[in-house]
Amino acid sequence: MNELMRVEDLKMYFGGLKAIDGLDLVINEGETLGIIGPNGAGKTTLFNAICGVYKPTGGKVIFKGQEVQGQPAYVMARKGIARTFQISKPLADLTILDNVVAAAGVHEYTGMRSYFRKSHTPEVIAKAEAVLEETGLTEVRDKKASDVSLGYLRRLEIARVLVTDPELIMLDEPCAGLSNFAINEVTELILKLKERKKSIVLIEHNLPITMKVCDRIMVLSYGKKIAEGPPEVVKHDKQVIEAYLGEEDEA
Amino acid sequence: MSAYVFSISATAAVFVLLALSLNIITGYAGQAMMGQAAFFGIGAYTAAILTETYHVNFWLALILGMLFTGLCGAVLGLISLRLQADFLAITTIGINFVMVALFNNMSITGASLGLNVTKPSFFGRQMGNQEFFFLTLIVIVIVCLLIVKMRRSWFGMALASINNDAAAARSFGIDVSRYQILAFIIGTAIAGLAGGIYAHRMGYIASSDFAFTVSIQILSMVVIGGIGTIRGPILGALLLSVLPEALRFVSDFVSDYRSLVYGGLLVLMVRFMPGGLFGSSSPIVRGSLWVFRKITGKGGAAA
Ligand SMILES: Nc1ncnc2c1ncn2[C@@H]1O[C@H](COP(=O)(O)OP(=O)(O)OP(=O)(O)O)[C@@H](O)[C@H]1O
Ligand SMILES: [Mg+2]
Numbered sequence: 001m002n003e004l005m006r007v008e009d010l011k012m013y014f015g016g017l018k019a020i021d022g023l024d025l026v027i028n029e030g031e032t033l034g035i036i037g038p039n040g041a042g043k044t045t046l047f048n049a050i051c052g053v054y055k056p057t058g059g060k061v062i063f064k065g066q067e068v069q070g071q072p073a074y075v076m077a078r079k080g081i082a083r084t085f086q087i088s089k090p091l092a093d094l095t096i097l098d099n100v101v102a103a104a105g106v107h108e109y110t111g112m113r114s115y116f117r118k119s120h121t122p123e124v125i126a127k128a129e130a131v132l133e134e135t136g137l138t139e140v141r142d143k144k145a146s147d148v149s150l151g152y153l154r155r156l157e158i159a160r161v162l163v164t165d166p167e168l169i170m171l172d173e174p175c176a177g178l179s180n181f182a183i184n185e186v187t188e189l190i191l192k193l194k195e196r197k198k199s200i201v202l203i204e205h206n207l208p209i210t211m212k213v214c215d216r217i218m219v220l221s222y223g224k225k226i227a228e229g230p231p232e233v234v235k236h237d238k239q240v241i242e243a244y245l246g247e248e249d250e251a
Numbered sequence: 252m253s254a255y256v257f258s259i260s261a262t263a264a265v266f267v268l269l270a271l272s273l274n275i276i277t278g279y280a281g282q283a284m285m286g287q288a289a290f291f292g293i294g295a296y297t298a299a300i301l302t303e304t305y306h307v308n309f310w311l312a313l314i315l316g317m318l319f320t321g322l323c324g325a326v327l328g329l330i331s332l333r334l335q336a337d338f339l340a341i342t343t344i345g346i347n348f349v350m351v352a353l354f355n356n357m358s359i360t361g362a363s364l365g366l367n368v369t370k371p372s373f374f375g376r377q378m379g380n381q382e383f384f385f386l387t388l389i390v391i392v393i394v395c396l397l398i399v400k401m402r403r404s405w406f407g408m409a410l411a412s413i414n415n416d417a418a419a420a421r422s423f424g425i426d427v428s429r430y431q432i433l434a435f436i437i438g439t440a441i442a443g444l445a446g447g448i449y450a451h452r453m454g455y456i457a458s459s460d461f462a463f464t465v466s467i468q469i470l471s472m473v474v475i476g477g478i479g480t481i482r483g484p485i486l487g488a489l490l491l492s493v494l495p496e497a498l499r500f501v502s503d504f505v506s507d508y509r510s511l512v513y514g515g516l517l518v519l520m521v522r523f524m525p526g527g528l529f530g531s532s533s534p535i536v537r538g539s540l541w542v543f544r545k546i547t548g549k550g551g552a553a554a
Binding site: 051052053072073074077078082083085089090091092093094101102103105106107108109110111112114115116117118119120160164 | 400401403404405406407408409411412415416418419420421422423424425426427429430433
């Protein structure tokens with residue numbers, strides 16, 4: 001398998017708090033990697049440090065052979081690293097379609113020049129509609145984002161990622177807070193992407209789903225990797241059971 | 252129309268322009284600008300000094316005043332990148348006071364005496380309220396067309412995304428800082444143009460014309476009309492410019508206590524009707540759309 005991204009000795013400190021503390025990680029092309037770990041383990045921070053929301057305190061992020069760490073988030077997005085947010089951030093006043101169109105412009109936001117380029121061209125709308133179809137959002141196409149339920153918003157997040165034709169898809173808890181029915185829909189969607197050989201990193205608290213969807217799982221605790229491997233192996237790792245699964249049982 | 256009507260209309264038109272300009276910064280780019288009058292003043296003084304002291308052609312002075320104001324806006328834009336929203340609001344208020352103090356003390360701006368500005372001629376005839384009204388109207392139409400075009404472009408999409416959530420905007424490729432600066436440049440440049448027009452119509456400007464209370468007036472117009480729309484700032488500016496004049500016949504209260512009335516309305520609107528009188532969620536707009544649909548029998552989308 002070809003290596004798509006390599007993270008070397010990544011560190012993200014907030015003052016004295018070591019949210020990510022020397023992490024190594026490889027993401028291969030066409031692979032689905034799961035990241036699990038207790039609340040506050042540093043999963044979202046890992047995404048933010050990779051995607052340029054934060055400048056890492058140290059370490060390297062190598063994407064397709066190029067060092068990209070420390071570059072701003074909009075540059076990462078243009079390079080093809082697309083992520084969803086744990087808390088959905090739709091354009092509340094715009095329709096679902098317009099939300100997807102806005103994301104489709106990833107290579108169009110060129111400053112003053114973008115003033116002279118129309119956003120809603122037939123091609124862009126067709127592309128956005130295709131993604132809506134794929135993510136099961138066609139029925140709410142013309143609804144305002146503020147008027148649809150969380151299940152739709154979660155899939156909208158994924159739609160906005162897909163419409164950018166990303167090389168790497170990073171999903172931050174796409175099932176959190178959803179009903180079982182909605183969780184199934186999102187899981188089906190991720191499985192579809194997997195079939196199409198997309199490279200995916202998935203943060204998910206729901207263990208059965210993570211086990212079902214992922215080829216490989218990394219377990220994070222206090223900013224450090226405590227285990228990594230195929231789902232069956234990770235499931236039986238003693239450290240993992242103590243740090244994460246055990247806690248999950250208590251909850 | 253009588254001279255009096257043109258005088259009021261010309262002033263109202265300048266405020267429409269100012270409201271539209273502020274709406275680009277506050278409504279579309281979502282930046283807490285509280286000192287728009289400072290840039291109105293920069294444009295006014297720049298254009299006036301150019302024509303009076305340097306005998307530059309009026310039209311050229313208007314353009315140069317606009318460009319210089321935009322340049323000052325770029326500096327503010329750069330500063331704004333380092334500030335959170337509340338601090339930006341306070342900073343822009345501060346800038347307004349500093350500019351008024353400068354206007355009031357520098358010799359080039361006529362210090363506390365203000366500046367006399369010769370009214371320009373157009374085809375051999377001195378321009379009066381009527382000519383300035385139509386000039387401003389043309390500028391308003393152009394600005395509106397440019398805004399309509401903006402809203403259909405990727406530029407407009409970028410501003411809408413930033414206004415909604417800067418982090419999300421970055422995540423789909425938008426260089427937020429760049430667009431914020433551009434919005435500041437465009438919004439302040441238009442205010443500067445309004446200033447140049449205003450100075451030459453009035454024939455005299457003084458620092459108090461650009462006081463913080465004027466910034467609040469402009470902000471009230473935008474918020475009361477409907478922030479983030481085109482019709483909102485226009486109707487808001489018309490309402491707040493014309494209403495006090497109309498009420499003058501009834502009582503002097505409204506025109507004497509303008510700032511009080513504007514400030515009060517601003518607070519009430521933000522609290523009870525944040526979309527403004529003419530925003531898309533306003534009962535007035537919904538009601539008229541409903542009536543419109545009843546009459547025409549088909550759905551009409553709000554602009
Ligand atoms: N911007 C920040 N400034 C300071 N501390 C932060 C910041 N972002 C995250 N942290 C801290 O870093 C740690 C890791 O947080 P993070 O959000 O990455 O956890 P997580 O694994 O995503 O948790 P959850 O499962 O609850 O989403 C936490 O202790 C959090 O408080
Ligand atoms: Mg998280």
